Each structure stands twice: as C-alpha cells, then as structure tokens.
Amino acid sequence: MRRTVVLSVLVPVAVLALTVLAWHLYVTLGDVETFALPAPGLVISTLWSDWNTLGPALWVTLKLTFSALALAIVGGVTLAVLMAQSRWIELALYPYAVILQVTPIVALAPIIVTRIPDTQTALLVLAFVVAFFPILTNTAQGLKSVDHNLRDLFQLHGAGRLRRLWYLEAPAALPYFLTGLRIAGGIALIAAVVAEFAAGSAGAGSGLAFRLFEAQYRFNTPRVFAALLLLAITGVAIFAATSLISAWALRHWHESAVPRDR
Amino acid sequence: MTGTAVRRPLVRLSGVSKTYANGVLALDGVDLSVATGEFVSLLGPSGCGKSTILRLVAGLSPPSAGRVELGASPEEAAGLRREISFVFQEPTLMPWATVAANVMMPLRLRRVPRRDADERVAEALALVGLDGFARSYPRELSGGMKMRVSIARALVTRPKLLLLDEPFAALDEITRFRLNDDLDRLWRQFGWTVLFVTHSVFESVYLSTRVLVMSPRPGRVVRSIAVPDAERNEAWRMGPEYNALCREVSLALHAAMGDAA
Numbered sequence: 001m002r003r004t005v006v007l008s009v010l011v012p013v014a015v016l017a018l019t020v021l022a023w024h025l026y027v028t029l030g031d032v033e034t035f036a037l038p039a040p041g042l043v044i045s046t047l048w049s050d051w052n053t054l055g056p057a058l059w060v061t062l063k064l065t066f067s068a069l070a071l072a073i074v075g076g077v078t079l080a081v082l083m084a085q086s087r088w089i090e091l092a093l094y095p096y097a098v099i100l101q102v103t104p105i106v107a108l109a110p111i112i113v114t115r116i117p118d119t120q121t122a123l124l125v126l127a128f129v130v131a132f133f134p135i136l137t138n139t140a141q142g143l144k145s146v147d148h149n150l151r152d153l154f155q156l157h158g159a160g161r162l163r164r165l166w167y168l169e170a171p172a173a174l175p176y177f178l179t180g181l182r183i184a185g186g187i188a189l190i191a192a193v194v195a196e197f198a199a200g201s202a203g204a205g206s207g208l209a210f211r212l213f214e215a216q217y218r219f220n221t222p223r224v225f226a227a228l229l230l231l232a233i234t235g236v237a238i239f240a241a242t243s244l245i246s247a248w249a250l251r252h253w254h255e256s257a258v259p260r261d262r
Numbered sequence: 263m264t265g266t267a268v269r270r271p272l273v274r275l276s277g278v279s280k281t282y283a284n285g286v287l288a289l290d291g292v293d294l295s296v297a298t299g300e301f302v303s304l305l306g307p308s309g310c311g312k313s314t315i316l317r318l319v320a321g322l323s324p325p326s327a328g329r330v331e332l333g334a335s336p337e338e339a340a341g342l343r344r345e346i347s348f349v350f351q352e353p354t355l356m357p358w359a360t361v362a363a364n365v366m367m368p369l370r371l372r373r374v375p376r377r378d379a380d381e382r383v384a385e386a387l388a389l390v391g392l393d394g395f396a397r398s399y400p401r402e403l404s405g406g407m408k409m410r411v412s413i414a415r416a417l418v419t420r421p422k423l424l425l426l427d428e429p430f431a432a433l434d435e436i437t438r439f440r441l442n443d444d445l446d447r448l449w450r451q452f453g454w455t456v457l458f459v460t461h462s463v464f465e466s467v468y469l470s471t472r473v474l475v476m477s478p479r480p481g482r483v484v485r486s487i488a489v490p491d492a493e494r495n496e497a498w499r500m501g502p503e504y505n506a507l508c509r510e511v512s513l514a515l516h517a518a519m520g521d522a523a
Contacts, residue, residue, distance in 0.1 A: 147354060149350045149352065149354040150354055150356065152317075152320075152322050152348070153348060153350075153354065153367075153368075154371065155322060156320055156321075156322065156346060156347075156348055157367075157368045157371040157372060157419070158344070158371060158372065159371045163371060167367065167370070167371070168356070171356065171358040171359070172356075172358075174358070252358070252399050253357045253358045253399050253400075253401060254357070254358075255401075258401065
C-alpha cells in the first residue's frame with residue numbers, strides 16, 4: 001500500500017522533471033530562439049514578472065469557469081430529474097439538449113454575443129451550454145439505472161415520487177453524476193477559454209485566453225507559455241478536486257472508490 | 263385440496279391469466295387459494311409464471327383476466343396490501359446504505375417514528391442472526407448474509423403475508439439448508455402466511471404445508487400436495503416421510519412437464 005502511494009507520486013514527478021530537463025537542454029544547447037520556444041526557467045520568471053497582467057486574467061477565467069460549472073450542475077441535474085419523471089418531458093427536451101451540444105461553440109458564439117449585450121454574461125452562457133451536457137446525460141442515465149426490484153419494493157411500501165427520488169434514484173445516480181462532473185469540470189475550463197477567444201472580449205476585464213492570444217500576436221512567446229502553464233495547472237487542479245470529491249462521496253460502497261483486498 | 267377449508271383464505275386467485283406486452287402468455291387460468299398461516303410453495307419449471315403469480319398477489323402488476331383477491335372484502339384487501347413483504351431472488355440491497363439503513367427503508371417509507379424504527383431494525387437483525395453487522399455495507403457481506411439482510415428487511419414491517427421469490431436459489435447448499443431452517447423457525451414463531459416460489463423439490467417439501475405443482479408456460483396449477491406438519495430438522499430430512507413426499511412431488515412435477523414418469 002505504502003509502496004504504491006510512493007510510486008504513484010514519484011513516477012509522474014520524475015517524468016515531469018525529465019521532460020523539463022530535456023526541454024531546458026534542447027533550448028540552451030540547440031540555441032533555439034526565445035520567440036520559437038522559451039526555456040522553462042524563462043517561462044517561470046515571466047509568470048512572476050507578468051503576474052500583474054496574468055493574475056487578474058486568471059481570476060476572470062476562474063470565475064467564468066466555476067460559475068459555468070455551478071450553473072451546469074444546477075441546470076443539468078434539474079433537467080435530468082425532470083426528464084426522469086416523465087417520458088414526455090424527456091421526448092420534448094432531449095433533442096434540444098443534443099442540438100445545443102453538437103453545435104460547435106465557436107459557431108454559436110457570435111449569435112449569443114450579439115444577443116446578449118453584457119460580454120461576461122454571454123461568455124457564461126456559452127461555457128454553460130458546453131458544460132451542462134455531460135452532467136445532464138450522465139445524471140439522467142443514473143436516475144434510470146435503478147434496480148427494477150428495488151423500484152418494486154418502494155412501490156410495495158407505498159413510496160411516492162419524492163421519496164423514491166430522494167432515497168433510491170438520487171443515491172443510485174450519484175456515481176453517474178460524479179462522472180459527469182469530472183468531465184464537465186475539464187470541459188468548463190476549455191469552454192471558458194474557447195468562449196473568451198470566440199467572443200473576442202478585450203480590455204481590462206478580460207480573461208486568460210484573451211491575454212494568451214494577445215501575447216501571441218505580439219510574439220511574446222514566454223507570456224504565451226506562462227498563460228498556458230496557468231491554464232494547465234487550473235485544469236489539473238479541477239480534475240484533482242472533482243476526482244477527490246468523487247472518491248470521498250463513494251468511499252463506502254462504489255467499486256470505483258473502494259480499495260481492493262488481495 | 264387438503265385441510266385448508268377450515269381456515270380463512272388470505273389469498274385467492276380465480277381464473278387468472280396474464281399476457282405480457284410482448285404477447286407472451288405467462289399464466290393461463292390459474293386457480294389457487296392460500297389460507298391464513300399456510301406455507302405454500304409454488305413449484306414448477308423455469309418460465310412457468312411462478313414469479314408472475316407473486317407479482318400479481320403483491321399488486322405490482324395487474325392480471326389480464328380473472329381475479330386476485332386478498333382477504334374476505336375489499337376493505338380487508340386494502341389493509342392487507344400494506345402488510346405484504348417481498349423477498350427477491352437477489353438480495354436487492356441498496357449498496358450505498360448500511361445494513362441497518364437497508365432494513366429500515368420500509369419503515370422509513372411508511373413514516374414509522376425513528377425510535378420505533380431503530381428498535382424494530384435491531385430486533386429484525388437479531389432474528390436473522392446479524393446483530394453486530396448493522397453498520398456494515400452490503401459489499402462487505404457474503405451472499406448468505408446479504409440474503410439474511412433481505413429477509414430482515416421483509417420481516418421488519420411485521421407482515422401478515424410474505425412473498426418469497428426463489429430467495430435461496432443463488433446460495434450454496436450449506437447456506438441454503440441453514441437459511442431454510444431459519445425461515446422455518448421464523449414462520450413457526452410469527453405465524454405468517456407464506457407464498458414461496460422455488461424450483462427445488464427438496465426445498466419445497468422441507469418448508470411447506472402444501473406444494474402447488476405448476477405446468478410449463480402458460481402456467482397453471484396442476485397438483486396440490488399437502489405436507490403433514492412435523493418438526494423440521496435433519497432427522498426428518500433423512501426420514502422416510504420426507505423422502506416419500508419428495509418422490510411424490512418429483513413425480514407430479516415430471517407429469518406436469520409431460521415427461522414419462
């Protein structure tokens with residue numbers, strides 16, 4: 001047990017260190033121009049020196065990502081619960097959810113941005129549209145996957161719709177919802193970045209994506225990499241957080257979260 | 263039909279047929295009655311509609327034709343509906359809930375006050391020999407123990423009518439014998455009326471006061487064989503009476519299936 005924990009930390013860290021070292025050697029020994037590929041040390045120092053620009057931009061993107069994710073959870077779960085109540089609601093709503101999902105956000109962005117005058121609201125709508133679908137489909141699937149005999153048992157003991165939802169369907173759907181959440185967490189960040197880019201929002205209140213593209217136009221490659229680094233760290237942190245939440249919530253009973261004795 | 267005329271019928275099916283949505287005729291003109299306090303086994307080949315009969319009695323599915331009656335009057339039937347417990351072939355536990363929470367679920371759904379419910383759950387777990395496992399999760403238990411939890415959940419409501427759908431079919435023989443004895447003991451202690459589905463001749467004879475033999479699909483009850491009351495134990499299981507009955511039931515089953523006996 002201890003050995004696997006040490007290994008599971010040590011191996012990725014070692015791989016990362018080797019990659020950074022190789023990158024560093026490639027840039028310094030190969031005399032690579034900074035605008036083509038900055039050395040890892042330069043990326044870190046740029047992150048530090050440009051924090052006054054990058055920090056607030058990160059904050060804007062984080063706010064957008066988490067607002068979109070929160071809305072996606074509320075919207076996705078609500079819609080999934082409604083759809084589980086009646087086949088008619090499902091038939092009426094599901095096609096629209098699918099259409100929203102399959103329409104590329106980049107194509108959707110101009111319409112939504114011109115419809116909604118406030119840029120941040122428009123961005124939020126765009127990121128929400130992308131993030132809510134995995135939560136909706138997974139939760140809906142979970143609500144439907146309740147053991148039929150358990151349903152019968154609840155009926156036999158006179159359980160109403162609400163009690164069945166609370167005591168049976170919701171717990172059964174939890175692992176599915178959490179899978180949806182893990183996907184949506186990553187997607188919300190990507191959607192926020194894509195939305196910022198597609199909407200072309202600029203100025204003081206703009207997010208990390210705008211800063212990234214701005215730096216690219218100015219051939220400020222170290223800043224591009226610094227912004228990328230921030231986005232990558234954010235993505236990993238969201239993934240780690242949602243994975244931890246999932247493991248914690250399912251720790252007592254779900255095969256995915258229970259350690260296996262050998 | 264034997265010895266049931268004196269006692270009040272609790273369950274009566276008259277001319278009951280069931281056709282499923284896919285057109286399969288599962289039951290065709292089933293007549294049967296179960297008296298209060300009887301332990302009746304439904305024995306028949308797979309797919310003969312044994313489980314369907316239990317679902318009809320529980321009110322989980324309506325008959326296509328014929329009548330399913332509980333008690334002597336519609337008022338009594340409404341009351342009795344609330345005093346039915348069902349045990350499935352699989353333990354059918356909620357994996358996210360502890361043993362105690364699983365057993366408590368029927369009480370929670372019936373809005374029994376928490377303190378009462380706690381007491382009755384502890385009592386039910388003790389009856390099936392699972393005190394000390396209240397806080398375990400189903401995944402930590404063996405197959406036999408899960409089945410005991412399922413039985414505890416059925417008796418926690420203090421039912422009058424217990425419907426058991428091949429509850430021990432998936433268990434090994436040793437566990438099965440032990441649970442047979444436990445079920446027999448609880449039945450004698452509480453005086454439930456039991457309708458028990460099985461495809462084991464030996465199990466049906468060991469547990470029942472009466473064995474109903476069914477034909478292959480579409481199912482009908484073709485024989486009713488009474489089992490004399492005797493204390494169930496290993497001695498009886500080894501004795502001539504039990505063996506003669508097993509032979510009789512087995513022959514009836516073969517006859518029902520159209521085999522040369």
